[in-house]
Amino acid sequence: MTLAGTFAPATAPSPLWYVDRSAGEVSLLLLSAVVVVGVLRAAMPAARPLLVEGLHIRLTAVTCVFGVVHAAAAVIDPFAHLGPLDALVPFASAYRPLWLGLGVASGYLFAAAVLSSWPVRRLPRRVWSAVHRLMYLGWLCALVHALGTGSDSANRLFDLLDLTAVCGVLAAFLAYRVAEGINRKPALWGSLAAVAVLATLSILLWAEQGPMQPGWAKVSGTPAGFLHGG
């Protein structure tokens, strides 16, 4: 259990630290795939529902597994000294609190979408839709968490995978969700498309100016002892 002010770094990374980072990146990619398939399902409900719905559910299940591995490895790993409270209480960690907190927030939004849908829909249709749409925000939180936490932001392979995830989700949203809705409500869906494109460009620009630059570890809120001792 570690919260702000009680930080003491371990001397060297453990394999769990690497499990945490690799599972986190895979979780982001899987979550992106879940969002893409969900967008297809929402935009074309009559198109092979058994396949698309089934894929959406199964991808969600695999994402849950990798997400749990990511969080569990972060908590068990002795290197960053994170504890259960850091994984449960957003923005309370001593280690990069804002960026870690976004990951926790994303986890809660994901859990809300899953628990309100599985094994049966428990909410009225409109409320369920609203909760499910919050996953756009949840996905954004996960993306910014992955970039802002920053351990692998300068890694070209991680950057390539992040860019693939961003392009996939944005393309699916514009090509299917916006294209389907813009004839009915042009102002609303035009605005949503503009917001999506601007948000994506802003995040990419921020990532290039911030997490991908040297010295981000210090800027992102890494405790001083961690920087010098590990």
Added chain:
Amino acid sequence: MSSISDGHVGRRADRQLLRRATYGTIAAAGVLDLILFAQVGGLPAAPTVQDGLLSMASAFLPGAPVRAPAARPTAAPPGAIPVATSHPS
């Protein structure tokens, strides 16, 4: 009758496709996790795997992986005559 049969066949094909997609996703996620684990952990196989993936990416994005030259450029020796070139077109 024919459409019912077609629908049944279509559903069965979808189930098979779904099963394959599920196994494929699990396998791909597992392999990618291992690759990323090897890379962040600095294991010996990691650079080769990364180079392979980047090569595959460059096949779709020509010119993307611009690499630094093996040796830094050096100054011309004193007295060397500059040569101007132009594109043939």
